[in-house]
Amino acid sequence: MVNKNRMNRIAAACAAAALMSVALPAATAQAASAPRIDLKVLVVDDGGSSVEAITAELRDTGVPFTRVQLGSSSRPVIDAAYLSDTVDGRPRAKYQGVVLPNENPFGEGSPEMAALAAYETTYGIRQVDAYTWAHPGVGLEYTDNGGYSGRLDGTRAAVTPAGKAGPFGYLGGQVAFEDNSVLVPESFGFMGKPRPGYTSYLDAPVGSGRASLVGEYTHDGRSELVVTFGYNQHQQQFRLLARGIVEWLTQGVHLGQSRNYFAVHVDDVFAPDARWNKELNCTPGDYACPGGEGKESTIRMTAADAQYAVQWQTSKNFKLDMLFNGGAGEEWKAENGGVDALTAQLVADRSRFRWMNHTYTHPFLGCVQNTATVPWSCVKNAQGQIQYMSRAEISAQIRDNNNWAASKGIAIDRTELVTGEHSGLRTSPQQAQDNPNLAGALADNGVKWAGSDNSREPAQRTVGAALTVPRHPMNVYYNTGTNAEMADEYNWIYTSRAHGGSGVCEDNPATSTCLPAPVDPDTGYLDHIVPQEARTALRHVLANDPRPHYVHQSNLAEDRTLYPVLDQVLDTYRTLYAPSAPIVNQSMKDTGVELSRRAAWDAALSADKVTAYRIGTAVTVKAPAGVVAPVTAPTGTKKQLLLGTADFGTAYAGTRSTWTGPELLQSAVTLRLPS
Numbered sequence: 138m139v140n141k142n143r144m145n146r147i148a149a150a151c152a153a154a155a156l157m158s159v160a161l162p163a164a165t166a167q168a169a170s171a172p173r174i175d176l177k178v179l180v181v182d183d184g185g186s187s188v189e190a191i192t193a194e195l196r197d198t199g200v201p202f203t204r205v206q207l208g209s210s211s212r213p214v215i216d217a218a219y220l221s222d223t224v225d226g227r228p229r230a231k232y233q234g235v236v237l238p239n240e241n242p243f244g245e246g247s248p249e250m251a252a253l254a255a256y257e258t259t260y261g262i263r264q265v266d267a268y269t270w271a272h273p274g275v276g277l278e279y280t281d282n283g284g285y286s287g288r289l290d291g292t293r294a295a296v297t298p299a300g301k302a303g304p305f306g307y308l309g310g311q312v313a314f315e316d317n318s319v320l321v322p323e324s325f326g327f328m329g330k331p332r333p334g335y336t337s338y339l340d341a342p343v344g345s346g347r348a349s350l351v352g353e354y355t356h357d358g359r360s361e362l363v364v365t366f367g368y369n370q371h372q373q374q375f376r377l378l379a380r381g382i383v384e385w386l387t388q389g390v391h392l393g394q395s396r397n398y399f400a401v402h403v404d405d406v407f408a409p410d411a412r413w414n415k416e417l418n419c420t421p422g423d424y425a426c427p428g429g430e431g432k433e434s435t436i437r438m439t440a441a442d443a444q445y446a447v448q449w450q451t452s453k454n455f456k457l458d459m460l461f462n463g464g465a466g467e468e469w470k471a472e473n474g475g476v477d478a479l480t481a482q483l484v485a486d487r488s489r490f491r492w493m494n495h496t497y498t499h500p501f502l503g504c505v506q507n508t509a510t511v512p513w514s515c516v517k518n519a520q521g522q523i524q525y526m527s528r529a530e531i532s533a534q535i536r537d538n539n540n541w542a543a544s545k546g547i548a549i550d551r552t553e554l555v556t557g558e559h560s561g562l563r564t565s566p567q568q569a570q571d572n573p574n575l576a577g578a579l580a581d582n583g584v585k586w587a588g589s590d591n592s593r594e595p596a597q598r599t600v601g602a603a604l605t606v607p608r609h610p611m612n613v614y615y616n617t618g619t620n621a622e623m624a625d626e627y628n629w630i631y632t633s634r635a636h637g638g639s640g641v642c643e644d645n646p647a648t649s650t651c652l653p654a655p656v657d658p659d660t661g662y663l664d665h666i667v668p669q670e671a672r673t674a675l676r677h678v679l680a681n682d683p684r685p686h687y688v689h690q691s692n693l694a695e696d697r698t699l700y701p702v703l704d705q706v707l708d709t710y711r712t713l714y715a716p717s718a719p720i721v722n723q724s725m726k727d728t729g730v731e732l733s734r735r736a737a738w739d740a741a742l743s744a745d746k747v748t749a750y751r752i753g754t755a756v757t758v759k760a761p762a763g764v765v766a767p768v769t770a771p772t773g774t775k776k777q778l779l780l781g782t783a784d785f786g787t788a789y790a791g792t793r794s795t796w797t798g799p800e801l802l803q804s805a806v807t808l809r810l811p812s
Contacts, residue, residue: 172228172260176392176749176756178202179231181215183238187268190370191236194379197681199393199735199767201742201749203232207242215249220256230260233751234386239269240361258358265362265386271329275363276354278330284348289324289366291316292341294350294374300338303353304381307718307790309711312339314366314374317672324374326350326366335363339378351378353385362386373672376679377713380790384769390756390810392749394767394794396721397714399678400685400728401703402458402555402588402608403693405615407466407480408499409435410691413616415625418639420616424508436618436691437469440478446693447489449700453707456722458685459483459490460555463541464497484545491724492549495557497537502526502561503572515567523568531561531578539582553725554579555588555608555687562589562600576601586729591684597732606729609677609686612670613702618695620662627666628655663701671705678710678720683728718790734796737764756808760798766806769794773811776800782809 178195180202182188195202205212213219221230235253243249257264271277271284280286292314296305314324328348331337334356337349354361362385368375380395411422412434421429450456470477483490496502504515505524515523535554542549556562561575579587584603591607598605617623631652632638642651656665674686692699710720723731741747741764748759749766760766768785769792775782778800785808786793797806 171753172230173224174230174233174260174262174751176201176387176390176751176758177232178234178236178386178391179220180204180236181207181238181242183207183242185238185268185367186369187364187367188236188238190368190375190379191265191267191382193370194383195393198383198395199738199742200383200387200391201393201747202236207238216252217256220252221260227752228260229750230256230262233262233388233391235262235264236267236386237264238267240266240275240363254357254359257360263360263362263386263388265382266364268326268364268367271327271348271365273332275361275365276332276335276352276356277327277349277363277365278332280327280329280348282330283343283346284327284329285343286327287325288322289314289326290322292324294339294341297337297340299336300351300381303336303338304385305338305378307380307715308377309713309715311713312374312377315372324366324368324372329365338381371676373676373679376676384792387769389769389771389792390751391769392747392758392766394769394789394796395681396683396789397678397681397710397718398683398721398723398728399674399706399710400458400722400725401455401611401699402460402493402685402687402725403690403699404460404495404555404687405465405499405557405690406438406459406461406483406495407469408462408690409437409465409469410615410689412436412618413614413622413626415622418629423616424513425511436616436694438479438690438694440482442694442697443479443482443486445697447486450489453703455703455707455720456489456491458493458725460493460495460687461538461542461547462495462497462499462557463538463545465499467541468498484547487545487547492542492547493725494535494538494542494549494551494554496534496554497541498534499557500526500530500534500560501558502531502534502556502575503564503568513567525572525574526561528574528577528581531572531574532581535578535582535584550724550726551583552585553588554582554584554586555725559588559590559593562587562594562605565593571600576603579603586726588685588687588725597729597736604729604733606725606732607684609674609684611674611686611688611699611702612666613688613692613699615689615691617698618691620696620698621658623666623698624656624658624661627661628652628658662698667701667705670702671709674702674706675709678706683721683723683731685725685728717788734765734767738767751810754810754812756806756810758797758806758808759804765796765798767794767796768806768808770808771811775809777803777807777809779803 180192182204241250269275271280294312296308296310328341328343328350330348335352335354337352339351340347340349350366351364354363411420413420417428419426422433466480507514507516517523539551561572563570580602586606587600587603589605589607591609595607614626617626629639631642632655633643633651634640636655642649688699741761746761750757758766770785772793774785774793776785779802786795799806
């Protein structure tokens with residue numbers, strides 16, 4: 138029997154859609170003669186680090202671009218036909234912005250530069266000069282007239298009022314140039330005094346005045362963003378400015394989006410961690426520690442450490458993820474008189490943390506290990522086949538920990554799991570493939586997101602029906618509870634044999650660099666290791682990298698070695714950025730979703746399956762079915778619904794952005810920009 142009410146609703150929706158198709162052209166009559174501007178960036182690449190840095194920002198945030206290799210003999214000629222054409226009777230600009238190595242990389246009198254200039258003037262397209270020198274051709278005085286040229290290491294630049302009101306309003310104000318070593322020059326550039334037509338966005342002190350490092354030069358109907366210092370994609374000064382460069386270039390409307398992410402996973406909660414032995418230079422109780430028998434020692438948080446964690450979170454407005462082993466905690470309790478003040482305290486404060494399953498007793502979930510060999514190896518049966526932990530055993534480790542959490546009133550998302558040591562996943566060179574029983578055990582327990590080690594597997598991948606979520610290891614060691622232990626193990630790993638170290642750094646120069654001398658055993662952790670590790674973590678935060686970082690419960694115990702690193706990351710970040718760009722501290726599931734969306738989006742771009750353009754104040758985005766698009770637009774932008782509109786996206790760093798797809802009965806995303 139036909140549901141008449143349902144049929145009436147469908148008919149009403151279709152009628153509404155038909156009315157809209159008639160009404161919209163009248164509402165956008167003033168845009169009838171506006172050109173179509175495709176949402177793609179043209180990058181002219183000279184192979185230099187500055188263009189590569191901007192290209193990396195476009196790629197990593199999901200902005201489509203076409204790269205022309207300047208030195209290639211087979212590259213296309215950039216002329217009017219390459220830059221524009223006509224689609225459906227409407228003029229089309231194929232690129233919404235142009236990135237050049239400098240203001241004219243083609244040479245004086247070049248027809249290609251003339252074509253670009255005419256194109257930019259005709260369609261109102263902006264140009265970024267990735268790195269040039271201070272001279273009148275870019276709106277600046279020569280450096281000998283109140284300017285400067287030379288090393289910029291340690292320069293304390295500042296966003297100008299125009300920069301705050303313009304593309305760099307998300308910054309707190311200061312932009313300090315890195316100075317990581319007095320022995321190595323890290324930055325070089327020019328600072329010039331602005332001439333008429335030039336608006337400085339970033340400047341620094343020169344003598345008794347100030348001179349510009351980044352600014353907008355408007356001339357001949359064109360706008361150039363002029364950058365007069367060299368950089369690479371990893372340097373903090375670029376990372377701070379990268380978002381603003383893209384927003385300026387695209388005039389605030391583009392595909393792709395960016396956030397500054399930071400989440401910290403604390404592994405092994407409730408379980409003790411083995412302790413480093415400074416005399417043996419290894420960890421008794423762990424694998425391969427000759428002479429360590431009978432010298433085992435462990436590190437475990439106390440109730441006071443748990444209370445401090447809550448206080449610290451409140452003071453920093455930052456929540457930690459507690460990855461727990463309930464069974465390991467029960468074992469510790471049984472071995473220590475049946476009393477466990479730590480568990481009691483953490484359970485009492487359970488609502489103050491995020492929690493995640495780390496398996497019940499933290500066993501190795503991969504192959505059966507033979508630890509009598511160095512390095513350990515996988516046990517094989519008589520037929521030469523590797524023996525693995527069974528599906529039932531793995532499933533029990535996941536299930537029992539879930540049940541333990543439920544018995545304590547600890548709320549968890551059962552779709553998330555991080556196995557102990559990321560075991561069960563392939564572990565080179567001993568275990569070249571995942572435990573074949575792992576995927577089934579994950580499915581048995583509804584696990585969709587499995588943590589992996591980013592240092593081994595930086596890309597997300599499938600494990601049966603689940604997806605991995607790579608995690609950054611922090612260089613705060615699991616087997617140390619004090620600053621002195623951290624410094625000692627660090628020296629063992631990173632100093633040469635001549636300096637009393639292991640020499641691992643000498644044997645693997647491609648992946649590790651020896652310290653010139655050991656760090657001070659008493660002050661080296663706070664003075665050397667903490668700033669270095671905080672700088673590494675902050676680099677991830679500023680690179681639109683959602684992957685979480687992981688440490689261990691031992692780092693919250695004894696000297697509480699983790700907190701100085703986190704304090705430096707959070708305090709530095711909140712000095713560098715305005716409140717409009719807060720750190721995004723999200724769950725592992727949300728990070729997994731973000732990474733999977735990015736992979737689908739990148740594949741669609743690579744296959745040239747995305748169409749996106751702007752006509753006047755209307756933006757249209759079409760992507761393959763099932764692929765949501767990342768889009769950034771100004772505050773006040775509306776998304777067209779079947780009936781009416783809704784506010785688009787969420788606010789971040791002064792713009793609105795989100796992953797978005799077509800609404801009901803729509804084939805494309807349509808946005809209405811503020812007039």
